[in-house]
Amino acid sequence: MVADTAAPAGPGHLMTLPGVYAPQDDTGLLARALCRETIGPGTDVLDLGTGSGALAVHAARLGARVTAVDIAWRAVLTARLNAMLARQRVTVLRGDLTSAVPGRTYDFVASNPPYVPSPSGQLPRRGPARSWDAGQDGRAVVDRICDAAPEVLRPGGVLLMVHSALCDTDATLARLSGAGLETTVADRARIPFGPVLRSRRTFLRGQGLLDAEDLEELVVIRAERI
Template sequence: MITPLPDPEPRLIALPGVYRPQADTRLLAGALAREPLWPGARVVEIGTGTGVLALRAAARGAQVTAVDVAWPAVLAARLNGWRRRLRLRVLHGDFAARTRGSRFDLVLANPPYVPGPDAVLPTGGARRAWEAGPAGRAVIDRICTAAPALLRPGGVLLMVHSGLCGAHETVALLARQGLSAHVTERIRVPWGPVLRSRRAWLREAGLAGDGDEQEELVVVRARYA
């Protein structure tokens, strides 16, 4: 979890427990802005939260599906789409189940990625937005292995996550699925309250050093040939 930055979309509705746009959202938004997107392109956002990235894609004329496991996020994204007069198809549930049989030109993902000592992930509450198991890869790995079934030929996956999870592991796993992948964006941000609260565990797990106070965030871009 990272320290909240000023909301880049201050008029967005964010219901209690919904992940608000932060530094990782901004980083992924920048990658989206540089990605070619044409009217009618099919886009899916995994873990939409407030719907901010889905809305940006819809504003460029894309046909956008947004998925989230949390009902408050689904509601918030629908309300934000209605307020912006942008058409979003917002679905509740697991991304793999809700997208089965559909293929997209662009997949956007800001999955839970904070490593933690508990291998059992929460099934409710705000923690679902960041808790990702001891390696931080519980959802990242699922997205990587699902990518070939999600993407049309030539389609692109843009995914943001912490460097604590291993960007090289993401790139290698995507390559094993037949995608051409590389890191396109990197920034460093101060640790937020969640990482600070588990400093001792992160050191014991070999994920952080004694003096670490910053987290690297990366965007991985993968293209399906």
């Protein structure tokens, strides 16, 4: 799930430094969801947990004014480099989710957060696992984004967040609905397990999260502030 070496940058390519999450199926699913929204000049977009900056650069290409946030310095550097190489203007900040943008609001918030259930209840503080490990139920970061979204969305603003069904799609919808947002599943995709999930089959089956197939369902949650 993480590139061991930097990939070549150029048209359609992104640099991914060691330890930074490389764009994958979840990134592409969320990018397609963004394309279905009305995003253009004058639209303010916040990308939470930007990683390589792939979504931030994508939104900037659609004409948006983009702010991207990540807690990891390597991700911040990677996103800045990718924005520069793509010749797109993106403001990249280091911080813990919305604490990096106090008092600001946006038309769209996009996020591909860590969401993989982990045998450890402790969140990693460094290393590549920080990009995917999210506590035993996979909701350590997802729940925080659900709680923060109403404060950073303008009226009519939209949160688009991708995560695995392994961390409970219904729980995300209920949490956002309870915060007063209008929610739906905007897209779904079933993909083969990657190396992290393959290594956790026994744990996930013990949690009752797996059936016989080694397929993961990804979902894009859309939540609108009415």
